[in-house]
Amino acid sequence: MKLAYGIGGVDYQERIDYDRMRKYRLARTQAALKEAGIAAAILTRTENIRYSLGLRGPFFVPQLRYALVFAECDPIMYELGDMLESQRVHATWIPSENWRFAYCTLNGIAGPDATKRQAQRLADAIVSNLKANGVYGEKIGTDGVEESTRQALSEAGVQLVGAMPAMLKARSIKSPDEIKCVRLAVAISNAGYATLAETLKIGMRERDASAACYQAMMKAGAETPSGGVRSGPNTFEVYHNGNSDRVIEFGDLLYMNTCSTTFNNYKVCVYRSFVVGRWPTAREKEWYERCYSRVYSVIGEIRPGASTADAAKHFLPASAWGYESEQRLLVAEVGHGIGMTYEEPVISRVFSFDHPQVFEPGMVIAVESREGEPGQGGVRLEEMVLVTETGHDVLTTGWPSEEIVQIGSVGS
Numbered sequence: 001m002k003l004a005y006g007i008g009g010v011d012y013q014e015r016i017d018y019d020r021m022r023k024y025r026l027a028r029t030q031a032a033l034k035e036a037g038i039a040a041a042i043l044t045r046t047e048n049i050r051y052s053l054g055l056r057g058p059f060f061v062p063q064l065r066y067a068l069v070f071a072e073c074d075p076i077m078y079e080l081g082d083m084l085e086s087q088r089v090h091a092t093w094i095p096s097e098n099w100r101f102a103y104c105t106l107n108g109i110a111g112p113d114a115t116k117r118q119a120q121r122l123a124d125a126i127v128s129n130l131k132a133n134g135v136y137g138e139k140i141g142t143d144g145v146e147e148s149t150r151q152a153l154s155e156a157g158v159q160l161v162g163a164m165p166a167m168l169k170a171r172s173i174k175s176p177d178e179i180k181c182v183r184l185a186v187a188i189s190n191a192g193y194a195t196l197a198e199t200l201k202i203g204m205r206e207r208d209a210s211a212a213c214y215q216a217m218m219k220a221g222a223e224t225p226s227g228g229v230r231s232g233p234n235t236f237e238v239y240h241n242g243n244s245d246r247v248i249e250f251g252d253l254l255y256m257n258t259c260s261t262t263f264n265n266y267k268v269c270v271y272r273s274f275v276v277g278r279w280p281t282a283r284e285k286e287w288y289e290r291c292y293s294r295v296y297s298v299i300g301e302i303r304p305g306a307s308t309a310d311a312a313k314h315f316l317p318a319s320a321w322g323y324e325s326e327q328r329l330l331v332a333e334v335g336h337g338i339g340m341t342y343e344e345p346v347i348s349r350v351f352s353f354d355h356p357q358v359f360e361p362g363m364v365i366a367v368e369s370r371e372g373e374p375g376q377g378g379v380r381l382e383e384m385v386l387v388t389e390t391g392h393d394v395l396t397t398g399w400p401s402e403e404i405v406q407i408g409s410v411g412s
Contacts, residue, residue, distance in 0.1 A: 001393065007184055007221040007263065016264075021177035022054040022093055025170070026075070032170040033141060033163070034071040040130060041141035041163040043067045047340035048143050048167050050265045053077055055091055056223075061107040062146045068126060073133045078102040078125070100125065105148055119152035127156050143167060172337055172344040173362035179386060181266040182339070182364055183395060184221070186384065189258035189268045190398040191220035192227065197407045202250050202277055206231055210243045210256070217261055226260035231276070236370070236378035250277040253284065253377040254407075269338045269366035270396050271382035277408040287371035288379045288404050294369045295381050298335055298347060302385055302392040306359050308345050311335060312352035315369070326350045335367040338384060363387040364395070379404060 005015045029052040033041055043049050044066045046059045052069050057080060065083075069075040078100045079087050088099055103122035105115045130136040141163025145153070153160060174182065195216035200209050206229040217225035228242035231254040239255075248254065255273040262268075273288060280288070294314055301311035315333040318326045326349045335347030345357035347367065359365075365385050372378015384395040 001183075003183055003187055005180075007188075016177050016180045018054075018177070019093065021175060021181075024175045024177070025051050026053070026069075028170040028173070029069055029167065030071050032166040033069065035169075036141070036163075036166040037139055038071060038141040038161060038163060038166060039135035039138035040068055040070040040073075040133070041143070041166070042126065042145060043069055043143050043163065043167070044145060045143045047265065048163075049077075051167070051171055051340055053091075053094065055079075055087065055094075056265070057083060061104065062144070063102075063149060064104050065102045066145075068129055070133055070135065074098055076100060076129055080104075105146065107146070108148065115148050116152070119148040120156075122149055123152035123156040123158070126153065127158065130158070141166065168344050171339050173360060174339060174364055174386075175362070178266065178339070179362075179364070181264045182268075182384070182386075185261060185263035185266050185268045186270070186395050187398055188217050188220040188222045188263055189227070189261045189270055192217045192225070192258050192261070193256065193272055193399045196229070196256055196274070197405065200248070200254075200274075200276070200407050202248060202408055204248050205245050206248065207243045207245060209248065213256065213258075217258070221263060223262045223264060224260070225258075226262075227256060227258035229254065229256045233375055233377050235380070236372040236376070237374050239370075239378075239380065248276060250408075252276040253372075253379065253404075255380050257380075257382070259382075265340050267338055267340065268396075269336075269368070269382055269384060270399075271368060271380040272399060272401060273379040273381065273404050274407045275404050277406075279406060280404045284379065284404060288381075291369050291371040291379055291381050292402065294333075295367050295383055298367045298369075299383065299385055299392065299394065302335075302359055302365060302387060304359055304361050304387060304389065304391075307356035308335070308347045308352035308359070309356035311347045312349050315347075315349050317349060332368070332370050335365050338364050338366045359387050361387050361389045 044063045049067050053067050065080045066078050076098045081101045084101050105118045108115045139161045140158050142160050143163045192213035195213050199212045210229045214225040230239050230242040231248045232252045235253045257271045259269045260267050297314035298311045318328050337343030368382035370380045386393045
């Protein structure tokens with residue numbers, strides 16, 4: 001489906017209703033906590049704070065800022081001290097009385113005694129708010145408080161349980177406004193691919209090509225651009241080492257991912273493959289045809305009521321690559337929910353046969369696969385798919401994926 005709108009807000013067209021989206025996400029969070037028997041959750045992960053409260057902020061040490069989200073009361077935000085006043089001004093959907101400054105141990109760098117005291121301050125503040133809202137003594141969730149804080153909360157009588165299962169359940173089903181954010185993130189990432197095709201020249205370094213794509217995605221409206229270029233023999237098993245100073249040569253296979261490029265923190269996970277300065281060989285075409293066929297065979301199983309086991313059967317077993325364990329393909333032959341991070345469900349030979357998950361409308365899933373030979377290079381493809389009421393909708397249609405794309409000066 002083609003986008004009929006841009007990234008800005010206007011009065012003449014229904015676009016993203018951010019207030020409605022924030023209310024939907026908080027309601028999903030609270031419902032998931034209540035269903036899990038969790039009275040409140042201390043959320044420290046940036047994506048969970050963003051999802052439940054709609055607040056953007058930094059991360060450079062654990063627990064820099066955190067939210068106390070109640071299943072049946074308004075949330076309280078413990079904000080990084082020098083951000084607190086500006087957040088009060090701009091994030092008006094948080095009641096003015098529900099702002100606090102955060103206590104952070106700075107990952108213990110002040111020493112053990114200072115860390116313990118700071119953790120006690122944090123625990124005292126949390127306990128005070130739990131008591132004020134009548135839930136002290138009930139189960140309190142966490143998505144990952146650091147150890148000194150966990151100890152201090154335990155000593156203060158707080159019973160901690162894991163909140164991530166509830167948060168993942170909440171985040172798995174996207175509202176129409178969230179889907180619009182995802183579609184815009186995909187369109188922004190396509191600006192990166194267009195720039196790669198327009199600007200790549202033989203003799204550039206991988207990082208030079210990537211830098212141009214980052215700039216294009218920022219200009220197109222990315223909150224954060226991300227991804228990377230891999231080229232030549234580094235396009236198979238060492239694909240996580242990209243944006244290097246390797247010089248791109250004539251005849252190279254090359255692929256770029258725009259994974260973790262965001263619009264309003266909704267991420268894309270997309271791979272596209274290219275060949276530099278020539279047409280692909282018969283062997284390279286065969287690699288890509290196998291890769292494309294596998295991705296779309298998996299996608300073909302995605303519909304409401306079907307399971308991840310139905311889809312995972314289309315991925316190759318690890319033995320096909322000469323590997324001793326399915327774990328070797330954990331993030332190479334996989335489908336995974338995508339939103340603010342990796343989310344439910346997962347399509348994988350590691351998990352899905354023994355622990356299938358059911359596809360539900362509103363899930364967004366990225367499906368990826370690879371082909372090639374070690375030391376020679378390879379190809380990759382990843383598409384993003386929305387589970388609809390009747391089947392699925394491929395979201396990543398703005399840049400071609402049917403075949404390897406030629407870039408640079410193409411020979412005859």
